[in-house]
Every structure is written in structure tokens, then in C-alpha cells.
Amino acid sequence: MPATERSPRIAVIGGGQLARMMAQPAIALGVPLRLLAEAEGVSAAQVIPDQQVGDYRDLATLRAVTEGCSVVTFDHEHVPTEHLRALAADGVVAHPGPEALVHAQDKVVMREAMARLGAPQPRWAVVGSAADVEAFGLPCVLKTSRGGYDGKGVWFARTADDVAEALATAEQTGVRLLAEELVDFRRELSALVARAPSGQAAAYPVVATLQVDGICREVVAPAPDLDPELAAGAQELALRIAGELGVTGILAVELFEAVDADGTPRVLVNELAMRPHNTGHWTQDGAVTSQFENHLRAALDLPLGSPEPRARWTVMVNILGGDNPDVGRLYDGYPHALARDPRLRVHLYGKDLRPGRKVGHVNTFGDDLEDCLERARHAAAWFRGDLGNHSE
């Protein structure tokens, strides 16, 4: 009997780059994955042999893909929690489970939970009308409670028109609308932890993230010049949230670093994600154990690997499609990028360049942060075609 029949099989729902990058540690661990892909040939479907194509919103499809699997995990947070409860009744345990996952699906549920836990967060309220928003105060941030990602479903509301648009979108999609105070933050941080069903948890160093239009552009690990007490506090907060919400797998707690009037820095919870997260891609080349491996280990309730960094600095820069849809293939970026920087680590997702689309990322590491930043930014711009590599 081949070994694959004797190791637990993990079902992964969703065929994006996060599932694709789970495949690498799964190969090392000797653990077979079974993929539910949205369509043939998507990112993860290119690299995971045992796959089915179907709709994750359909319970029969989920039952078919998880048959013979002991656990199921996710490339995204959109699987209906009622289906996860049905799978659990069949004996297939989801990591994260439905009780935890709902906090990553619904921002109102998340805000309520943060309040219950006493976690620091922006002032917020559920708003159902223009009058509610006016009472809350403008300017503010408006977010649909469900369905937003990468800047979608989020409005920086300054005018009545902004408010009307957000309210209309919420009504059309049948979700609640959330108002949040506009935090005057110094920068964004991310506290990433892994937690196993046993309760064991591991906290990665807190990183600084640069977001543009709601999309992660750069990550620096660890966050430069971060107050050590604030860093430790952010890790403790993420571990406490993971524990209290019963998260299994990776939890990313996206934070604002704000500075009080007296100069004291503090963190506020911005968003939660319960899956390997863009702010943790640096761990592939910068930590002893990557977030993808620890996500799988947690799903299997295996002891977690060390989250400690392997270099003084690791920088991640996303490769996003630029404005020119005809820049050609990403592969054309290799000869220059690799020759210029023999230490560059490249991760491409098997996707074509399209404007605004995340198609890969690069990692650099070393003792000199400015050097790491320059190398990573140059490489990402080159792959994107901004520096002329696709000019032939």
C-alpha cells in the first residue's frame, strides 16, 4: 500500500495561491492534499494532482471532495459555516472550525467579539441609514460586514454620496454595514500566529505592512523600530484572540499602530484572517517554519514548528499587475531579476499579469534593511514590467 494511503489526507477548499503554496510543505511532510478548485488550471490546480472542480457553496460538492479526508482547510474564508457543521457531523473536521471562521467572515461578528474580549479596536457601530452614519460622524470608514476583500466593500466616506453608495451596496448584497472611526495610524502591523487544536500556539514576529488601496504591497519582518513592549503585547493579543475564538491554523491579526497625544504607541485591531496570509509570505524564506507548513501542521494537530526568523530582516514585496495588460509573460522577468540578485527568492502563482492582480511575490533577506527593500522593490517592479523588461 503506498504511503499516501496511510497518512491523513487534507482537503483544501479553493484553488488560489494560498493553496498552491500549501503544496510545498505538504510535499516535504509527505502529506497528501486534495483540492477543490473553482475551475480547471487555476493556481493550485496546476500543482496538486488530486483535485476536483466545483462550487464550494454546494454541500454535496464539499462532501465529495472531503471523502476519505480527516480534515479540511481553506484557501479563502468563504465556505458557508453551516456546511462545515454538516461536514463535522460526517466526521470531517474543519480547521479553522465554523465557530472561529465566522469571525473572519463577518466584520460585525468580529467587532462584537473584540469588544467582548476587551481587545483594542477603533470605535465602531452598525449603521442602517444615512442618519446612523451622520450620528456616528463623518469622515469614517464604511465596510460591508461580509464579502469584502483587497479593498472591495470598503469606503473612506467623506460625503453623503460616499455614504449613499455604501448603503446601496450593503442593501443590494443583503449584508450589514459597519462604520469605523478613521484611525490616524502611524503604520499598519500584522501579528501572525499558528494555533493547533491541542492549544499549542506559535507567534511569528510582528511585521510592518504597507497597504495601497487596501491591497498589501510590502511587508518588513520584523517591524522596524517597533517598541518591544508593543510588539510583545501585539503577539499576546493575537495569541489570546486565537485561543478565545478557538482558531485552528493560521490567524493573522491586522493592526493599526496609532500614537496617542502623549506619544504612547498602541495597537488597534483592524481585521482578522484565518488562513495563511499575505503578511506572512515572508516566512517562506525568512522563518524556520513557514506559515504554510504551520497551517498544515495545525490542521493535523501536529506540534508546530519554530516561528523564529532566520535573518535580521526579511522583506516581501508583492508582484501586482500594472496598467498595461500586454506586458507579456512573467517568465520574461527572470533573466534580469535573477542575474541582478542571486539571493532573490521568487514565488510566482501561475497566473497571467492583469491590472491590479496579485501574481506573485519576492522575498529578500539580510542584515541591511535598505538593501533588502531596494532589491525586493526592484525585482517586483521588473516582473511587473514597470522597468521595461517586457519591451521586446
Next chain:
Amino acid sequence: MPATERSPRIAVIGGGQLARMMAQPAIALGVPLRLLAEAEGVSAAQVIPDQQVGDYRDLATLRAVTEGCSVVTFDHEHVPTEHLRALAADGVVAHPGPEALVHAQDKVVMREAMARLGAPQPRWAVVGSAADVEAFGLPCVLKTSRGGYDGKGVWFARTADDVAEALATAEQTGVRLLAEELVDFRRELSALVARAPSGQAAAYPVVATLQVDGICREVVAPAPDLDPELAAGAQELALRIAGELGVTGILAVELFEAVDADGTPRVLVNELAMRPHNTGHWTQDGAVTSQFENHLRAALDLPLGSPEPRARWTVMVNILGGDNPDVGRLYDGYPHALARDPRLRVHLYGKDLRPGRKVGHVNTFGDDLEDCLERARHAAAWFRGDLGNHSE
């Protein structure tokens, strides 16, 4: 059109663990692989979706699997060179090419080439009879020129019976027999280099290897207490061999470290391998660029990645099946091994434990060599079942 149709596709012949471990950097590079596996479900076939099953000795099979691929590379060195010439005529280039590869296939051809290059090597002769061996001198090492691996096809000949057995085997299999002086070596070393068709090459640190019964057991990178001049000389030798023989991809030069009567250390070429090699598995966790990634980069004629080490010491220990065929599944080794050592890096090949079979390896890295050795040896013994993990 999906990106996979726009990147060069690499055909990999042979479905063992080396092909399996090529799949990890192929995912990161966004380069699709197409596998020719010996049978369904073998090690690499578990993790590479685009696969065919067939016989690598059959040209029609090779033509089918390489269709639409720009290059072809190998999990092993057994593909007939005449087939590679036929594929080249079709426009599919092999890395390494047939002119280089023959030196890894035929030990007599290799010895002749080393003599031509002036590379230091043990005294050797082709022997066709017992009288030839007697003239060469006993004791000696006898090797079949082709077909040997992991200690098979090698005799430490001390008696006429040993000689008779070796001669009979060579005659039965229709290959030449090679006699080599029994080198009184201090230890075995390996000099691993990557070389691209452009001529660019990268040399990994020279490592010390412990072989038992012709099978690699342990690797320490870099080789402890190695004379720096000898180390540099071994790297230069490996680079020169790669260049002179036109090797593309990874070349492992296995060396004896001998000590002359006056105490001067020197190296002698023992074997050549032209593929990712067991003595390079440490690079997965211990070098900036793994041998598997550089093998793929070389096959694509992309600039090579840095071979520099990421830790003071990296230790690799193979997991070999023990004497008890009923030790159960490797997976059972995880809870203890991972809990005991959060920094342990495990690589399993998707194979069942069978006596003497290589089923995986572990890597450890750090500043303390003794600690790295202890951790890696303990983990490998545990997975093997020698320490009682399979007693339930």
C-alpha cells in the same frame, strides 16, 4: 491563456524522490513540470499533476512525454544517451546532455575522462579476468562500469571468490569491470556545483559525508575542519569537471579525502553524479538556493541562485528503513519528533518503510555542530522506528 502555457515546461524522467523534490521549487518559480513515472503513485507522481507512466528506455515514450517541453531532465542517470540524441534532433534539449551524462553512466568512461583532465583519482584499470585482477593487486575495489548504485555493483575484493563473483556479474550483465585501488581515506567529501548552458556555475560548500555499505547516511555542511585550500581546490576541481564535460544542471563530485605520508591532505575523485544528489539535500534548508532549484534554473538556462550557506552548520541524516518491516507508517513519527525539536526540517518521500530503503531525510541547522548532529540523528532514528515510536 493560463500562465502555464506561456512558461517553458520541463519534462522530468523518473518518478523518485529527486523529481518529487524538484516539484517544490518548480511551484515557486511558476514553471510547470511534466513527469514520466515508472508506475502510478510513485514518489514524484504523488505531487506532479502533469504525468505519464511509462518506460524511460522506450524512445516513443520519451517523445510522448517531452512533447511541448523545451527541455528534459532526470531523476536518475539511466536514460539511454542515443535516445537523448534523438530527442535533441526533435528540438528537446536534455540537461545534462548525452555527452556529459555518459560520464555518470559509465565508470570506465568517467575514469578515462578524469585521467584526461588530470583530475586526482585512485589507481584504476579495466579488468577482464582473474589474472588481470591479480596483476592489479588485491585487495582492491571492483565495480561494474554501468548499472551500480547505492552499493550495488561494488565489491571490496579480498579473495579469489570475491573476484570470481564480480567477474561473473559483469559478464552476466554484459558490462566492463573496473578495478580501483583501495584508498586509505580519512573521510568522504562531496563537491556539488550547478552549471547552466550559458557556462555560469555556482559551487556549494564542500560537505563531509558518512557512507555505510555504499549508502549515504549523513552529511555535514560545510565539512568540519577541512583545510581551506583543499576545500577551494575541491570546488575548483568540481567546477572544472563540470565545464570540461559540459555538464548542465547539478554535478556532484564524490571525493575521498586521503592523507599522504607527510600528513598533507588531498582529494581523489570517487564518483560523479549528474542530478540533484543526496549529499546536496542539506541545501533545501541550509543554502540560499537549494540544489533542486538550481538544477531547474540550469535546465532553463536562467541565472543560478546563490549557493551560500544560511547557517554555520547544516546536518542532513537519511531516514532508512530498518530491519523490522512492520514498523508501521512514517507519519507516526511526527508527534514526538516535531515536539522534541521545533526547528527540525523533515522531508518524507511518500514511501513506505522497507529495510534499507531511503524514505526521507531530516535537516537541522544551527551554530552548534554537536547539537545539530544529535537532533538529526535522533529524529532519523525515531522515524525509522529504532527508538520505539512504532510500538503501539
